[in-house]
Amino acid sequence: MFDRQSLHGAYFALAAYLFWGVAPIYFKLVSHVSPLEIVSQRVLWSVLLLFCILVYLRKLDALKLPRRNWWKIACTASLLACNWLIFVYAVLNDNIVEASLGYFINPLVSVFLGMIFLKERLRPLQWMAIAIAASGIAFQLVYFARVPWIALALAFSFGFYGLTRKNLGLHSAAGLTLESLIVSPFALTYLAWLAYSGGLQFGHVDLRTDLLLAMSGFVTSFPLLCFAAAVTRLSLTAVGMFQYIAPSLSLILAVTIYGEPFGVDRAVTFTCIWIALALFTVETLYHHRRLARVPGHEIIRHDGI
Numbered sequence: 001m002f003d004r005q006s007l008h009g010a011y012f013a014l015a016a017y018l019f020w021g022v023a024p025i026y027f028k029l030v031s032h033v034s035p036l037e038i039v040s041q042r043v044l045w046s047v048l049l050l051f052c053i054l055v056y057l058r059k060l061d062a063l064k065l066p067r068r069n070w071w072k073i074a075c076t077a078s079l080l081a082c083n084w085l086i087f088v089y090a091v092l093n094d095n096i097v098e099a100s101l102g103y104f105i106n107p108l109v110s111v112f113l114g115m116i117f118l119k120e121r122l123r124p125l126q127w128m129a130i131a132i133a134a135s136g137i138a139f140q141l142v143y144f145a146r147v148p149w150i151a152l153a154l155a156f157s158f159g160f161y162g163l164t165r166k167n168l169g170l171h172s173a174a175g176l177t178l179e180s181l182i183v184s185p186f187a188l189t190y191l192a193w194l195a196y197s198g199g200l201q202f203g204h205v206d207l208r209t210d211l212l213l214a215m216s217g218f219v220t221s222f223p224l225l226c227f228a229a230a231v232t233r234l235s236l237t238a239v240g241m242f243q244y245i246a247p248s249l250s251l252i253l254a255v256t257i258y259g260e261p262f263g264v265d266r267a268v269t270f271t272c273i274w275i276a277l278a279l280f281t282v283e284t285l286y287h288h289r290r291l292a293r294v295p296g297h298e299i300i301r302h303d304g305i
Contacts, residue, residue, distance in 0.1 A: 009233025013242040016226035021249025024099075026219050027091040028258070030212050033201045035088040037194060038216065040187035041202060042084060043180050045217030050177040053221070062174035072164055077179035079161040083154060084220075090150045096254035097266060100247035102154030104273045107243065108133050108280060109159040117163060123287065129280040136272025140265050148269070172228035176221070244277065 030038055054060050065073060090099040108130050114120040122130070140146050168175065194200040202213050230242075251270075254260040 005233045009230045010242075012226045013230035013234060014245070016223040016230060017242045017245040018249065019223040019226070020246035022253065023219065023223075024091045024096050024250055024253055024258075026212070026215070027088055030209065031092050032205070033209065033213065034199075035085055035092055036190060037201055038088050038213070039081065039085045040190050041213040042216040042220055043081070043183050043187040044191075045214055046220045047177065047180045047184055047217075049217035049221050050173055050180065053173050053225070054177060057173070059171055059174060062171035063178060065168075065170070065178065069168055072168055073170075073175070073178050074182055076161055076165045076168075076175075077182040079157050079164065080179055081183045083157040083161065086150060086153050086157065090154075094258065094260055095150050096250055096258060097260045097262060098148050098150045099154060100250040100254065101148060101266075101270065101273065102151035103158075103247040103250075104244065104270070104277060105133060105137075105151060105155040106158055108276060109155040110162055111280075113159050113163050123283065125279055125283040129276040129283070132279070133273050133276035136269040136276070139268050139272070146265070173221075173225060176224060241281070 027038065033041075054062065087099055090096060111120075111122065111126060112130055115122050137148065137152070140148055165175065170178070191200060191202075202210055255262050
């Protein structure tokens, strides 16, 4: 049986990943706006909403960051902005299937980056999972002369984001606020240029478009805050079991609602990824259960909101 804390954590995790899974619907509603303007609006409205949240939680002091860490937060801000832009571009250009592939690949990419940069040792079945996933990508490259660059860019940008953010020790809402603040001058400059050149959509199309763009701060912040609440109540292994909900929902939406193609090349690639993820998940569960039997061992939880 789940205790009350774990049950609440499961609800928060479910809310976060369900929201991320249906997020393409929102971006389709603003598909008449350019990806760069959407991301720029997303940055500015996120700063406003997150700042209000920090004031409400009385966590403004969490925005203080040691000078030596500013280059790291600048890197995470750049990676997050790139990830947002690629995702929005994928949705607006009918590539939700490939975007979902990227988020399926992401856990394996994170493990691979941990091995390269943190000198973490992979267990044999983890090596096998990564090899199977790589073979799925190689299939598209060899037989169809096509690299799924959107999927790889999303997986590696978010993987490097997690790697860089790993040891910063930032409050979740404060960290996202700082990242958005760093990118906001570029967003403001771009929107000012759009306004000057007559290409700005916000305030120049209709009220519906303005309201949808203003909602981008909520669309960005709500699932991230739910995720932060989940990881304070669940082990990271338990939270990880929910992470495949979002790309699964996005894939279903792409094929059934938006009519994106799902041919042989994608079927083979996705099958390899799903086999790799099944192997990776089972191996991870077994490993953690075995560690749980070791006296004195406990699963570390991350601090959140």
